[in-house]
Amino acid sequence: MxxxxxxxxxxxxxxxxxxxxxxxxxxxxxxxxxxxxxxxxxxxxxxxxxxxxxxxxxxxxxxxxxxxxxxxxxxxxxxxxxxxxxxxxxxxxxxxxxxxxxxxxxxxxxxxxxxxxxxxxxxxSAVSSAISISGFSDKYFFYGFFPQKQNKLKEDFEKLAILDCCVVFFISPKKFNKSIKEIKHYFLDRKILICREMTKFYEEFIRINVDKLEPFKSDPKGELTVVISEKTKEKNSSIILKESDKKNIQMMIKKLSIKDITDLISQYSDIPKKEIYNYCLKLKNEK
Missing domain, CATH: 3.40.1010.10 (Tetrapyrrole methylase, N-terminal domain)
Incomplete structure (x- = not known):
């Protein structure tokens, strides 16, 4: 035609x-x-x-x-x-x-x-451009900019984490650094694509697993377009931490970071990283 x-x-x-x-x-x-x-x-x-x-x-x-x-x-x-x-x-x-x-x-x-x-x-559109190169699901939820209040962010993340699609949002590098803890808590077993300066001379694409996220050492210029992958199909979601694992974590919690403990335990266990991470977080918060 x-x-x-x-x-x-x-x-x-x-x-x-x-x-x-x-x-x-x-x-x-x-x-x-x-x-x-x-x-x-x-x-x-x-x-x-x-x-x-x-x-x-x-x-x-x-x-x-x-x-x-x-x-x-x-x-x-x-x-x-x-x-x-x-x-x-x-x-x-x-x-x-x-x-x-x-x-x-x-x-x-x-x-x-x-x-x-x-x-x-x-x-x-920064949204469709980021989705097109993500390699994630073509089903996505566009969130927009992060709210100013951290409590509101946690409330929204709790709802977004249960969606069976990827999530796209805009954020400043400074705000992104402050929100890494929450991103790890709610989206631990997912992948993330961080797009900076898209279509410009210094464009940059960072692909990493959420559990490996680290803050930017210095705040890069411009807004970031971030895509978090869809939920991982957890075959072992029914597996829970054994008492022996909990004791090991309790001994390590004062000496190692939550990330290091999660990596160590997951190397010899089939337990989902999110399960390990949440238990470590619980111990930290109890102190």
């Missing part, structure tokens, strides 16, 4: 366009995104300095309007008025697909109330 690229459905009509922009490498922008941005009367963006670099690169002259989490509610009536006047308005974020852990949902819902047409312009 030959697609009709000249179909009237492909023409840029008035309404709101949710335009995906590159997550790093500017060459990843789509031809359709460039076309829509060029024909837009206004482009709503998070940071005008970042968006101007993108627009200048592709000779796009559309007017930029700052639209970030601190002013999107204040902008709402003005933007809706513009859209009702049959203008073409595009919404972009600093990187990736708008409204995915970025401003956008408030405006989109207001457009729905006012029966204003909304059009998605697909493109780059």
């Amino acid at each position: 030959i697609l009709d690229t000249e179909n009237t459905n492909n023409k840029v009509k008035s309404g709101l366009y949710i335009v995906s922009t590159p997550i790093g490498n500017l060459s990843d922008i789509t031809l359709r995104a460039i076309e829509v941005l060029k024909k837009s009367d206004y482009v709503l963006c998070e940071d005008t300095r970042i968006s101007k670099n993108l627009l200048d690169r592709f000779d796009i002259k559309s007017k930029l309007i700052p639209n970030h989490k601190f002013n999107e509610k204040k902008n709402l009536s003005k933007v809706i008025e513009i859209l009702k006047s049959n203008y073409i308005v595009s919404l972009i974020s600093d990187a990736g697909t708008p409204s995915i852990s970025d401003p956008g949902a408030i405006l989109i819902n207001e457009c729905l109330i006012n029966k204003i047409d909304i059009f998605p312009i697909p493109g780059a």
Whole structure:
């Protein structure tokens, strides 16, 4: 079948366009995104300095309007008025697909109330990019950014840990370092992919088992996109720690780290690492 690229459905009509922009490498922008941005009367963006670099690169002259989490509610009536006047308005974020852990949902819902047409312009997404190279299950749950409060994080991890799919989240390196203990506790027997600076010059992909996780020695720049693999099918999940194992752990707990004890016990035992780790953690917390 030959697609009709000249179909009237492909023409840029008035309404709101949710335009995906590159997550790093500017060459990843789509031809359709460039076309829509060029024909837009206004482009709503998070940071005008970042968006101007993108627009200048592709000779796009559309007017930029700052639209970030601190002013999107204040902008709402003005933007809706513009859209009702049959203008073409595009919404972009600093990187990736708008409204995915970025401003956008408030405006989109207001457009729905006012029966204003909304059009998605697909493109780059840190979530799908990370999943595509993970080698994990293609069933995934996107969590978004970690909450500020550690108690809320533990509460959410408890729910996420029982899902039979991989989990994707965004996080700063500093926050990631602080959350390693919780990640190990809830996802111990899984694999993890840490993506940094994707599509940029210094992009880095770290693949490791969760139990081997160590903090970054220095905080690298930028946000991390992290994928935790789906649950491991534990054939030996019914096996529990023997009293002899518990005694050995009790003797080692003052001298060795939980990680070292878990590795040692698991070498001569069929007990799941999570079972060993949780018992060590229990002993530590009892002190």
